[in-house]
Amino acid sequence: MTAGRIRMGLLLGDLIGQALDGVGGKPVRLLIGLLGAAVGIGALVVTVGLGQTATGQLSSRFDSAAALHAEVAPTTASGSDGKERAQATLPVDSVSRVTSLAGVQAAALVTTLPDPAPSVRTADIHDPSQPPPASPPVMAADADLLGATGGVLGAGRFFDAGHEARHDRVAVLGAKAAAELGVGSLQSRPSVFIGDHAYTVIGILDSVTVQRPLLEAVIVPSTTARRDLGLRMPDTLVLQVAPGASAIVARQVPIALDSGDPGSFTVAAPPSGGLEGAVRHDLDLVFFAVALIILAAGALGVANVTMLSVTERRAEIGLRRALGTPRSLVAAQFVIESLIVGIIGGVIGAAAGVLVVVAVSSAQAWTPVLDVGVVVAAVGAGGVLGMLAGGFPALRAARVEPIEALRS
Template identity: 35%
Template sequence: MNRAATAARPIRLSALDLVSLGWFGLRARRARAALSALGIAIGIATMITVIGIPASSQAQLMRELSALGTNMLQVTAVPDRQPEARLPAESVGMVRRIGAVTRVGAVANTHTSVRRSDRADPADSSGLTVLAGELDLLPAIDAHISHGQWLTETTARFPTVVLGAVAASRLGVTGVPSGEDDSRQVMIGDRWFTVVGILATVPLLPEIDRSVFVGWPVARSELAFDGRPTVLYLQAAEPAIEDVRAVLPETVNPAQPADVLVSRPSEALIAKRATETAFSALFLALAAVALLVGGIGVANTMVISVLERRTEIGLRRALGATKGQIRGQFLIESTMLALLGGVTGSLLGSAATVAWAAGHRWPVVVPVSATLAGLGGALLVGVVAGVYPSMRAAALPPTEALGSG
């Protein structure tokens, strides 16, 4: 009696056994499986591509908008309230203490003239401004040196000068010689200053191009500079730019915040934020439709597979396979088919995005969330598409299934 019960007991199949059965079903019908997986792959590839290409384009646009100074502010004194329009000497250090501020640089108008030589008219400054500049000014204004070098702790103490792009042109300085005997000099006030560098054009700040920069210490010793800055240039984290702007007047001049003028954030920041929130629902809808079509293809393949394999199903049932095992076999087969399409589609979509972005010289952005969503969507499609066929296969009576063969 016990031996009969043991013989009638169905054999338990492990998950690995079910996976092997499912994979065997796909290998036995490779062409049909490949076409069904292709439907899923097209849907996943479409979804990743229509998300990745706009994301890469958006990253390029964000880069271009950021180059327009979306995180930059300028602080000046209100001219109507202060005849000399200067800020407190300690204002730079106070601004640096603001947590969201990443860079700060200061300049001060020395109210002196610059000339090409001592023979030029002292009243003719060629429309140029002589500014005392801090050593960390260039990063704060995103400026770069085209010739020579910027002021250092050593050169800032001596009569040396760095010219803006326009200033160099108007003063007739086209380069910075490397030899000491062939140095280029300009006259500031009644003192000769040696040119040690020329700035590249700063598109966002044309006033920088028309300026001549001397060191903070030499401005004090040679140009009667009192150490009070005229303009502060600062960069801050974009999400906090409005909050930083709101606290700057009290930070720069706590005693008289009304005497401080802070520029408005760049209009490009508004455009950048609008671009970040914009998304193409149409592209997502197209990807969803492609995914749905692929899911229907998988379901169709599995239903036909059940009809064609009725004899196999009946034989397995007659040999002791349970309804759960039959159902699990076809459900896993459907899921593997969709997963195969999902992996293929993810690779194709990522490759298409990389190729398109590289061809347009954009930053390559393949959103991980889109890839994971694509694989998850493929698994979901496989499960949903395989539920009905698996249940239909499990419901076939063994005698009917064998009789149909």
């Protein structure tokens, strides 16, 4: 057992030693092989890296380091009646608790007012002949909502801390809600009635990056909703996160909300925009296909160089066979030689690929995002590429007959 292990160790050590000598024997050949592997692996890393960077830029996936928004909600669990119930409530002062965290750039609580939803009308008129029109949902939010959701106003302004402090009856309409309610312009200082109170419309929200339901809703300050509309528990805390900080934020926010039981809050990535994702995905596929083609070309390069090496070294192979090297070990030596070329080429290619990703990103003012795993995998892929590329030449080498090879 032990002797066998020593024997295997010797064998492997000798094989690798011979392969290293073989690789180092012809520097020019080595260089060409390395170039093939490096270009192939580099192309792969650049493609994946730019793909990840661009994906991060389009702000969709929270698990990638580039997510720019996050949503925090109480963790839910199935109760005895089978319904999902929240295990905790977001504190009313959630916003002030998390805004001091590094990496949190903006935070706002968003709550959809629960059933029975208050009715929303533009005029306080009851027409008994008409069925009551469907009212848009009412959502309560904090003053920093625009920052937290990446929202853009189409007209007017958003409510501020002053409105909140005074419990003002003001409202911002989501673009769709405004269309539904027939509010086009703010010139006439329109009002909407929510329940029994008139709210002055001070702005129209055109778009948001996350929390799309806002566009269909009438948005009022949380403080006002608490007084007038019976708002109790906030639903969701929406965050805008500094590029690259999402992982830290995801760890720290639950602690800031409840240091005793951080597990009662879940930090999640908001759902990504559908169409963008699909386009992105197609682009990724195209780039990936191109990278695979370059990779295949690189593999062919390595195979070619190994083949050349086998042809050039027929006499050496014949000699080794004559001196008692079995066919299998001749083959193994060539596979290991091209494996070494593949791995070194992979390291060079991965490093160059990372540099390209960083350079392109900095030129575009993007945050470069590249999984460390990709770099490690790329080096591994280099090794696999080398081994595959070395396979056929190695078989050729194993078939060399010593007599023919030594006849010179």
